Amino acid sequence: MWLNQILFLLVGSRGFGTLALECMPSAFDTILPANATIVSAVPNGPNSTYGSPADIAYPRNATNLPPFCALLVNVTSSSTSSFTFGLFLPTDWNERFLAVGNGGFAGGVNYLDMGPGLQYGFAVISTDTGHNSTSGDITWALNAPEKKIDWGYRAMHGSIILAKQIITAYYSRPIRYSYYSGCSTGGRQGLKDIELFPDDFDGVIAGAPAWWTTHLQTWTVKLGSYNLPVNSSYHIPTSLFPIISAEVFRQCDGTDGLVDGIITNPRTCDFYYEALLCNSANTTNCLTAPQLDTLYNIYHDYVDVNQTFVFPHLELGSEAQWPILLGGSVPNALGTQYVQYFLLNDTTWMWQDFDYSIVQLADQIDPGDSNADDFNLTAFQAHGGKLLQYHGLSDALIAPGSSVYFYTHVLRTLVPAGIELDSWYRFFQVPGMQHCAGSVNNAPWYFAGANQAGGLGSGVHSVPGFEDARHDILLALMAWVEEGVAVDQIIATKYVNDTVSLGVDRQRPICPYPTQAMYMGGNVDDPASFSCA
16 A cells, blocks of 8 residues: 555646646736735646755756746735745646745745755645755845744745645645745744644654754854964864864774774764874874863853753764864854844944843843744644654764753653654654765765755655665655654765766664664675664
8 A cells, every 4th residue: 555655646646637727927816815916826837847046055956856836925924025936746646735845044045955845746846945045145134033034934834825826726735735845944934834734734753853953053153153263372273184084083983893984873982082193203283181071062061151061062974064164264154143133133243342241131132033942843743744854973064962852851741741752753864964965975965864865866756676665765754644654763865976877875763762773793784784773
């Protein structure tokens, strides 16, 4: 039965007959509320390419698309703000709805991520969150409280509600199931939506969620400041990051019983910092004592006044991505511009003035109501919703411990109330995976998660060669929601040079927290050689 269901989901349901509406702007006039307008309605044939050069955050087009109608809809959200969303309506619709998320503080319709959803047969949307900018540009938020609310949650939810109305009218039939897939800010958007609007989705994929905005962005400033100024005695230049990484893997790779370039659980490694200390025989590829202090700070939680925990640390094995947050002459703009433009509305604020009071103020205001920190997910669970969360352990943009924190706090909130998590919420740590996609040392990272298909090519969807619920997290979620088949593991794939045509390099199961993939013997690149324990 499940094989037939998978084929239906991938190919789409055929034979619906004539669509209720034509793909033209005027056809939708009677179903739109007064605050919404159709910007464009474009019919597309087979093997189409679609995108918009105006979306500076998402410049790549989606390709290899089946026939569909592309809508662009603008919605006025307040007297000083509006948001736009793109909607793909496939000719062969699988009677399901998919929303995809954004990244950072980006504004723009994420057509590249919409493309794979369309190839499954979904009617799929992406919102621009109410502005147009790249992911690291937050200048649009200056003295713009309504735009901040759109980014925080309103644009996503508003797009979902109106898109569903359009879809139902277009096909003249109801949506059977609704799904969400997002990573980073996209992960936060998914969690925030089910906290506020638990009936929006039947299943949610939340990758590396940036759920704790007020602490993540301020930690970004704090983390960067550990390694500044660049002329200080404790500054670690980027040229030494590979040296640190090599020592980390020398000490930690084998802690899982297998030396294969993958650290399965970084926290089991008792790292000896002084192995990197300069001496008379090595004065260059090494760290001084002050630099070791900086390294210690990077690998330890941000704890401030009165031993108050603020945010978790970067993990051992994340060093390849350190240049993004630790390699500049000032802390990354994701932190500094958040304080300047999102929190204080003061462009003169300097990162050197950062202290714990900034964190406290951010918590007090939570501009845009963007924190997804309501751990009581009872309503989503009661609705029958299913949640799959994942995080790469080599992520150096959002510390993986923040996902552990979220999961454990949901557990602490619900289990005492008699609601266990395993039947509806599972969290997966991905050894070696970086932020949302990609990996170190060829660790398997691809499982059709949010934002991942674009890493293999603009026309890719699902897991090429393995288009099933064992390898594809979206199909796994659908199997859980629609067939009750729980997700006990997901097999991650690494293609040679991240190129599908070159074949598979290695595969490995990723396991529901707190279990991990244990080597049982055999070919280390074969997922059958591992079990979750």
